Amino acid sequence: MDLIGLLKSQFLCHLVFCYVFIASGLIVNTIQLFTLLLWPVNKQLFRKINCRLSYCVSSQLVMLLEWWSGTECVIHTDPQAYSKYGKENAIVVLNHKFEIDFLCGWSLAERFGVLGGSKVLAKKELAYVPIIGWMWYFTEMVFCTRKWEQDRKTVSQSLLHLRDYPEKYFFLIHCEGTRFTEKKHQISMQVAQAKGLPSLKYHLLPRTKGFAITVRSLRNVVSAVYDCTLNFRNNENPTLLGVLNGKKYHADLYVRRIPLEEVPEDEDECSAWLHKLYQEKDAFQEEYYRTGTFPETAMVPPRRPWTLVNWLFWASLLLYPFFRFLINMISSGSSLTLASFVLVFFVASVGVRWMIGVTEIDKGSAYGNIDSKQKRS
Numbered sequence: 293m294d295l296i297g298l299l300k301s302q303f304l305c306h307l308v309f310c311y312v313f314i315a316s317g318l319i320v321n322t323i324q325l326f327t328l329l330l331w332p333v334n335k336q337l338f339r340k341i342n343c344r345l346s347y348c349v350s351s352q353l354v355m356l357l358e359w360w361s362g363t364e365c366v367i368h369t370d371p372q373a374y375s376k377y378g379k380e381n382a383i384v385v386l387n388h389k390f391e392i393d394f395l396c397g398w399s400l401a402e403r404f405g406v407l408g409g410s411k412v413l414a415k416k417e418l419a420y421v422p423i424i425g426w427m428w429y430f431t432e433m434v435f436c437t438r439k440w441e442q443d444r445k446t447v448s449q450s451l452l453h454l455r456d457y458p459e460k461y462f463f464l465i466h467c468e469g470t471r472f473t474e475k476k477h478q479i480s481m482q483v484a485q486a487k488g489l490p491s492l493k494y495h496l497l498p499r500t501k502g503f504a505i506t507v508r509s510l511r512n513v514v515s516a517v518y519d520c521t522l523n524f525r526n527n528e529n530p531t532l533l534g535v536l537n538g539k540k541y542h543a544d545l546y547v548r549r550i551p552l553e554e555v556p557e558d559e560d561e562c563s564a565w566l567h568k569l570y571q572e573k574d575a576f577q578e579e580y581y582r583t584g585t586f587p588e589t590a591m592v593p594p595r596r597p598w599t600l601v602n603w604l605f606w607a608s609l610l611l612y613p614f615f616r617f618l619i620n621m622i623s624s625g626s627s628l629t630l631a632s633f634v635l636v637f638f639v640a641s642v643g644v645r646w647m648i649g650v651t652e653i654d655k656g657s658a659y660g661n662i663d664s665k666q667k668r669s
Contacts, residue, residue: 300538316606317423324430347408355599361535365543368586373549378404380515388466403593409459451509467498494577500563519548546586
């Protein structure tokens with residue numbers, strides 16, 4: 293390991309990133325709280341401000357992927373479609389197999405300049421999580437309970453509110469509902485067999501109702517569906533901890549632009565269309581494993597400097613008072629002060645590891661295990 297690689301793997305560096313992220317995130321959340329005063333006066337100004345504030349937080353994670361880790365992402369797509377990316381609203385359908393696939397989706401949005409306004413369909417519990425969850429609340433993310441009887445109305449209402457959104461956005465959605473594991477895949481294919489649906493080798497059975505209501509609610513506002521199939525070269529198994537350690541990964545992303553007019557309006561027909569889409573995604577994955585590449589032209593959209601500039605701004609603002617406080621505390625010579633410092637350091641290390649652990653596949657949601665068993669029974 294070279295000197296830079298060794299430096300990137302040190303916990304002190306990780307602690308700095310964590311401190312800047314948490315401190316800046318809480319500052320952003322506080323500012324967002326005050327922007328609520330704008331909502332009754334000028335809703336569109338409220339939205340534009342919160343898009344920029346959201347970018348201050350989410351771009352820090354993208355910076356880790358693109359600048360700290362140096363992960364490369366090659367996009368395979370039609371050159372004619374490529375010229376439209378970032379210039380229109382789109383529903384982005386991502387496969388859900390890797391621990392950092394959500395981060396690759398954010399990187400895609402960042403490369404085309406729409407990260408600040410981009411949306412996700414997220415679990416309702418996340419709305420109560422400080423920093424990311426609170427940020428999402430103020431940027432009108434769509435939250436669901438994963439109970440369709442409750443979600444049908446609330447999700448539809450949230451989506452309809454986005455029809456007059458003033459910024460370009462990608463609506464990122466994992467139709468599989470949970471991350472791929474062999475156990476979940478086995479249960480999912482048993483459900484597919486019971487329903488008479490074709491088996492999938494590399495994906496779970498897609499959840500069609502959320503996708504159908506998204507298409508119906510955003511029709512004539514969103515121009516296209518971007519079908520995105522992600523894979524990593526040389527059987528790499530990327531993790532957020534690896535990104536934090538500065539490990540470089542090599543991603544290939546196959547993006548197909550499908551005009552929204554081609555997606556049926558009827559819910560049953562839309563459901564059948566999505567199942568067919570996932571059969572095609574499965575075939576693309578099969579081809580990738582056989583040949584090591586995806587179809588279409590390979591392109592690398594340039595990294596934009598703003599994620600790095602944003603992080604450097606927050607670091608320069610927050611690190612000086614932080615280190616000054618640490619130096620004063622250590623130089624005081626008080627045993628109680630030093631013991632408090634060690635305790636804070638330990639708690640911080642546990643906190644960093646917990647934040648990383650939430651993204652790990654073996655600690656992911658049990659949604660696919662439990663819900664599929666209920667459906668099968």
